[in-house]
Amino acid sequence: MKIEIFANDSEKSLSIKQQLLKKLADRHFTFDSKNPEIVITVGGDGTLLSAFHQYQDQLDHIRFVGVHTGHLGFYTDWREDEIDDLVVSLQSDNRQSVSYPLLDVNVKTRKNGDFYQFLALNESSLRRVGPTMTSDVYIGGDLFERFRGDGLCVATPTGSTGYSKSLGGAVVHPDMPVLQLTEIGSINNRVFRTISSPLIISPNDWVTIRPVDSICDEDFLLTVDSRYYHTTDIAQVTYKVSKKKVNFAKYRHNGFWNRVKDSFIGDENEI
Incomplete structure:
Protein backbone atom coordinates (compact mmCIF):
# COMPACT_ATOMS: atom_id res chain seq x y z
CA MET A 1 0.00 0.00 0.00
CA LYS A 2 1.39 3.39 -1.05
CA ILE A 3 0.77 6.20 1.44
CA GLU A 4 1.11 9.97 1.44
CA ILE A 5 0.88 12.02 4.66
CA PHE A 6 -0.43 15.52 3.96
CA ALA A 7 -0.17 17.92 6.92
CA ASN A 8 -0.74 21.62 7.48
CA ASP A 9 2.07 23.85 8.77
CA SER A 10 1.15 23.89 12.45
CA GLU A 11 3.71 22.56 14.90
CA LYS A 12 1.31 19.97 16.26
CA SER A 13 0.36 18.65 12.81
CA LEU A 14 3.98 18.39 11.69
CA SER A 15 4.83 16.52 14.89
CA ILE A 16 2.01 14.02 14.31
CA LYS A 17 3.15 13.62 10.70
CA GLN A 18 6.68 12.71 11.84
CA GLN A 19 5.31 10.19 14.33
CA LEU A 20 3.17 8.59 11.62
CA LEU A 21 6.07 8.47 9.19
CA LYS A 22 8.23 6.61 11.72
CA LYS A 23 5.49 4.18 12.81
CA LEU A 24 4.55 3.35 9.22
CA ALA A 25 8.17 3.04 8.10
CA ASP A 26 8.83 0.61 10.97
CA ARG A 27 6.04 -1.54 9.54
CA HIS A 28 7.44 -1.35 6.01
CA PHE A 29 4.75 0.77 4.40
CA THR A 30 5.63 2.44 1.10
CA PHE A 31 5.49 6.24 0.80
CA ASP A 32 4.53 7.77 -2.54
CA SER A 33 3.47 11.41 -2.88
CA LYS A 34 2.86 11.19 -6.64
CA ASN A 35 0.62 8.12 -6.91
CA PRO A 36 -0.63 7.24 -3.42
CA GLU A 37 -3.40 4.80 -2.62
CA ILE A 38 -4.07 6.27 0.82
CA VAL A 39 -3.73 9.98 1.63
CA ILE A 40 -3.65 10.67 5.37
CA THR A 41 -4.35 14.32 6.15
CA VAL A 42 -3.21 15.79 9.47
CA GLY A 43 -4.87 19.04 10.50
CA GLY A 44 -8.53 19.82 9.92
CA ASP A 45 -11.13 20.01 7.19
CA GLY A 46 -9.17 22.76 5.44
CA THR A 47 -6.17 20.46 5.21
CA LEU A 48 -8.30 17.69 3.76
CA LEU A 49 -9.77 20.09 1.20
CA SER A 50 -6.26 21.08 0.12
CA ALA A 51 -5.27 17.42 -0.26
CA PHE A 52 -8.46 16.70 -2.19
CA HIS A 53 -7.72 19.42 -4.73
CA GLN A 54 -4.09 18.36 -5.04
CA TYR A 55 -5.14 14.80 -5.91
CA GLN A 56 -8.47 15.46 -7.63
CA ASP A 57 -7.22 13.92 -10.89
CA GLN A 58 -6.49 10.62 -9.11
CA LEU A 59 -9.71 10.14 -7.14
CA ASP A 60 -10.50 6.80 -8.77
CA HIS A 61 -7.68 5.05 -6.90
CA ILE A 62 -7.20 7.19 -3.76
CA ARG A 63 -8.88 6.87 -0.38
CA PHE A 64 -8.56 9.63 2.23
CA VAL A 65 -8.10 9.34 5.99
CA GLY A 66 -8.33 12.41 8.22
CA VAL A 67 -6.54 13.02 11.54
CA HIS A 68 -7.61 16.21 13.33
CA THR A 69 -5.21 18.15 15.50
CA GLY A 70 -7.55 20.93 16.58
CA HIS A 71 -11.31 21.14 16.79
CA LEU A 72 -13.26 18.13 15.54
CA GLY A 73 -13.39 18.22 11.75
CA PHE A 74 -16.32 17.04 9.69
CA TYR A 75 -14.12 14.89 7.44
CA THR A 76 -11.59 13.77 10.06
CA ASP A 77 -12.28 10.54 11.97
CA TRP A 78 -9.12 10.16 14.04
CA ARG A 79 -7.77 12.16 16.98
CA GLU A 80 -4.06 12.87 17.43
CA ASP A 81 -3.87 10.43 20.37
CA GLU A 82 -5.23 7.57 18.25
CA ILE A 83 -2.51 7.24 15.63
CA ASP A 84 -1.43 3.83 16.98
CA ASP A 85 -4.97 2.56 16.35
CA LEU A 86 -4.85 4.11 12.89
CA VAL A 87 -1.62 2.29 12.07
CA VAL A 88 -3.21 -1.02 13.15
CA SER A 89 -6.20 -0.29 10.90
CA LEU A 90 -3.90 0.43 7.98
CA GLN A 91 -2.12 -2.89 8.55
CA SER A 92 -5.42 -4.78 8.41
CA ASP A 93 -6.84 -2.72 5.53
CA ASN A 94 -9.57 -4.52 3.57
CA ARG A 95 -9.91 -1.73 0.95
CA GLN A 96 -13.45 -0.82 2.04
CA SER A 97 -14.47 2.77 1.54
CA VAL A 98 -17.36 5.20 1.83
CA SER A 99 -18.03 7.58 -1.07
CA TYR A 100 -19.44 11.10 -1.22
CA PRO A 101 -20.79 12.96 -4.28
CA LYS A 244 -16.54 11.43 -9.85
CA LYS A 245 -16.74 10.71 -6.12
CA VAL A 246 -14.39 11.15 -3.19
CA ASN A 247 -13.57 7.99 -1.24
CA PHE A 248 -12.71 7.70 2.44
CA ALA A 249 -11.13 4.58 3.95
CA LYS A 250 -13.80 2.87 6.01
CA TYR A 251 -11.97 1.75 9.13
CA ARG A 252 -14.39 3.16 11.66
CA HIS A 253 -16.01 5.83 9.51
CA ASN A 254 -18.30 7.96 11.68
CA GLY A 255 -21.92 8.05 10.44
CA PHE A 256 -23.15 11.24 8.81
CA TRP A 257 -25.72 12.18 11.44
CA ASN A 258 -23.21 11.48 14.22
CA ARG A 259 -20.86 13.90 12.48
CA VAL A 260 -23.61 16.51 12.30
CA LYS A 261 -24.44 16.04 15.97
CA ASP A 262 -20.78 16.19 17.03
CA SER A 263 -20.16 19.30 14.94
CA PHE A 264 -23.22 21.37 15.87
CA ILE A 265 -24.85 19.95 18.99
CA GLY A 266 -22.17 18.11 20.93
CA ASP A 267 -22.65 15.84 23.92
CA GLU A 268 -25.97 16.52 25.62
CA ASN A 269 -24.30 15.66 28.94
CA GLU A 270 -22.08 18.73 28.50
CA ILE A 271 -25.08 21.08 28.41
Missing part, protein backbone atom coordinates in the same frame (compact mmCIF):
# COMPACT_ATOMS: atom_id res chain seq x y z
CA LEU A 102 -18.92 15.90 -5.78
CA LEU A 103 -19.83 19.03 -7.74
CA ASP A 104 -18.82 19.77 -11.33
CA VAL A 105 -18.35 23.52 -11.94
CA ASN A 106 -18.19 24.60 -15.59
CA VAL A 107 -17.42 28.23 -16.41
CA LYS A 108 -17.99 29.67 -19.89
CA THR A 109 -16.16 32.89 -20.71
CA ARG A 110 -17.82 35.78 -22.49
CA LYS A 111 -14.98 36.98 -24.71
CA ASN A 112 -13.88 33.75 -26.42
CA GLY A 113 -16.49 31.24 -25.31
CA ASP A 114 -13.82 29.12 -23.60
CA PHE A 115 -14.78 26.58 -20.95
CA TYR A 116 -13.02 25.99 -17.63
CA GLN A 117 -13.85 23.06 -15.38
CA PHE A 118 -13.49 22.80 -11.61
CA LEU A 119 -14.39 20.14 -9.05
CA ALA A 120 -15.76 20.94 -5.58
CA LEU A 121 -16.07 18.79 -2.48
CA ASN A 122 -18.15 21.29 -0.49
CA GLU A 123 -19.60 24.14 -2.53
CA SER A 124 -19.15 26.83 -5.14
CA SER A 125 -20.57 30.35 -5.17
CA LEU A 126 -20.80 33.24 -7.59
CA ARG A 127 -20.91 36.80 -6.25
CA ARG A 128 -20.37 40.34 -7.44
CA VAL A 129 -17.48 42.42 -6.19
CA GLY A 130 -19.25 45.59 -5.13
CA PRO A 131 -22.88 46.14 -6.21
CA THR A 132 -25.55 43.47 -6.25
CA MET A 133 -25.56 40.68 -8.82
CA THR A 134 -28.37 40.25 -11.34
CA SER A 135 -28.46 36.84 -13.01
CA ASP A 136 -30.87 34.53 -14.76
CA VAL A 137 -31.07 31.14 -13.07
CA TYR A 138 -31.80 28.08 -15.19
CA ILE A 139 -32.66 24.62 -13.84
CA GLY A 140 -32.33 21.76 -16.28
CA GLY A 141 -32.06 24.24 -19.15
CA ASP A 142 -35.30 26.08 -18.31
CA LEU A 143 -35.36 29.63 -16.98
CA PHE A 144 -36.44 29.53 -13.34
CA GLU A 145 -36.01 33.09 -12.09
CA ARG A 146 -34.10 36.34 -12.43
CA PHE A 147 -32.10 36.73 -9.24
CA ARG A 148 -30.90 39.98 -7.75
CA GLY A 149 -28.80 40.05 -4.61
CA ASP A 150 -25.31 39.39 -3.29
CA GLY A 151 -24.88 36.02 -4.99
CA LEU A 152 -25.77 32.34 -5.18
CA CYS A 153 -24.27 29.21 -3.64
CA VAL A 154 -24.46 25.61 -4.89
CA ALA A 155 -23.47 22.89 -2.41
CA THR A 156 -22.94 19.15 -2.30
CA PRO A 157 -24.64 17.11 0.45
CA THR A 158 -21.48 17.11 2.60
CA GLY A 159 -21.05 20.80 1.81
CA SER A 160 -24.59 21.39 3.09
CA THR A 161 -23.15 21.54 6.61
CA GLY A 162 -20.86 24.46 5.71
CA TYR A 163 -21.49 27.78 3.98
CA SER A 164 -24.85 26.62 2.64
CA LYS A 165 -26.12 25.94 6.16
CA SER A 166 -25.11 29.44 7.25
CA LEU A 167 -27.29 30.76 4.40
CA GLY A 168 -30.32 28.88 5.74
CA GLY A 169 -29.90 25.75 3.64
CA ALA A 170 -30.96 22.27 4.74
CA VAL A 171 -28.54 19.60 5.94
CA VAL A 172 -28.63 16.85 3.29
CA HIS A 173 -27.45 13.25 3.76
CA PRO A 174 -24.71 12.32 1.24
CA ASP A 175 -26.58 9.15 0.25
CA MET A 176 -28.70 11.57 -1.79
CA PRO A 177 -26.53 12.72 -4.75
CA VAL A 178 -28.24 16.08 -5.15
CA LEU A 179 -27.31 19.75 -5.38
CA GLN A 180 -28.57 22.51 -3.11
CA LEU A 181 -29.01 26.06 -4.39
CA THR A 182 -29.15 28.81 -1.77
CA GLU A 183 -29.43 32.58 -2.13
CA ILE A 184 -26.96 35.05 -0.67
CA GLY A 185 -28.70 38.28 0.38
CA SER A 186 -31.50 38.23 -2.20
CA ILE A 187 -33.56 41.37 -2.89
CA ASN A 188 -37.31 40.86 -2.86
CA ASN A 189 -39.73 43.73 -3.42
CA ARG A 190 -42.43 44.80 -5.91
CA VAL A 191 -39.86 44.82 -8.73
CA PHE A 192 -37.63 41.83 -7.95
CA ARG A 193 -38.95 38.41 -7.00
CA THR A 194 -37.01 35.22 -6.18
CA ILE A 195 -38.04 31.90 -4.63
CA SER A 196 -36.36 33.02 -1.36
CA SER A 197 -35.91 29.39 -0.35
CA PRO A 198 -33.16 26.80 -0.71
CA LEU A 199 -33.75 24.41 -3.63
CA ILE A 200 -32.79 20.73 -3.77
CA ILE A 201 -31.84 19.88 -7.35
CA SER A 202 -32.17 16.36 -8.80
CA PRO A 203 -28.95 14.62 -9.97
CA ASN A 204 -30.57 14.47 -13.42
CA ASP A 205 -30.81 18.27 -13.59
CA TRP A 206 -28.25 21.04 -13.57
CA VAL A 207 -28.13 24.69 -12.50
CA THR A 208 -26.89 27.47 -14.78
CA ILE A 209 -26.27 31.00 -13.51
CA ARG A 210 -26.08 33.53 -16.35
CA PRO A 211 -25.29 37.18 -15.46
CA VAL A 212 -27.44 39.63 -17.41
CA ASP A 213 -25.70 41.68 -20.11
CA SER A 214 -25.98 45.01 -18.31
CA ILE A 215 -23.51 44.00 -15.60
CA CYS A 216 -21.13 41.74 -17.49
CA ASP A 217 -18.29 44.26 -17.32
CA GLU A 218 -18.24 44.14 -13.53
CA ASP A 219 -15.99 42.00 -11.36
CA PHE A 220 -17.19 38.62 -10.13
CA LEU A 221 -15.91 36.42 -7.35
CA LEU A 222 -16.16 32.71 -8.11
CA THR A 223 -15.40 30.39 -5.20
CA VAL A 224 -14.70 26.66 -5.45
CA ASP A 225 -14.37 25.30 -1.91
CA SER A 226 -11.63 27.46 -0.36
CA ARG A 227 -10.31 28.73 -3.71
CA TYR A 228 -11.20 32.19 -5.04
CA TYR A 229 -11.17 33.53 -8.59
CA HIS A 230 -11.68 37.21 -9.46
CA THR A 231 -12.75 37.79 -13.08
CA THR A 232 -14.84 40.01 -15.34
CA ASP A 233 -15.06 37.36 -18.05
CA ILE A 234 -18.01 35.14 -17.10
CA ALA A 235 -20.84 34.36 -19.50
CA GLN A 236 -22.31 31.61 -17.34
CA VAL A 237 -21.52 29.04 -14.65
CA THR A 238 -23.12 25.59 -14.80
CA TYR A 239 -23.30 23.20 -11.85
CA LYS A 240 -24.02 19.47 -11.97
CA VAL A 241 -23.50 16.41 -9.80
CA SER A 242 -20.14 15.01 -10.88
CA LYS A 243 -19.59 11.48 -12.13
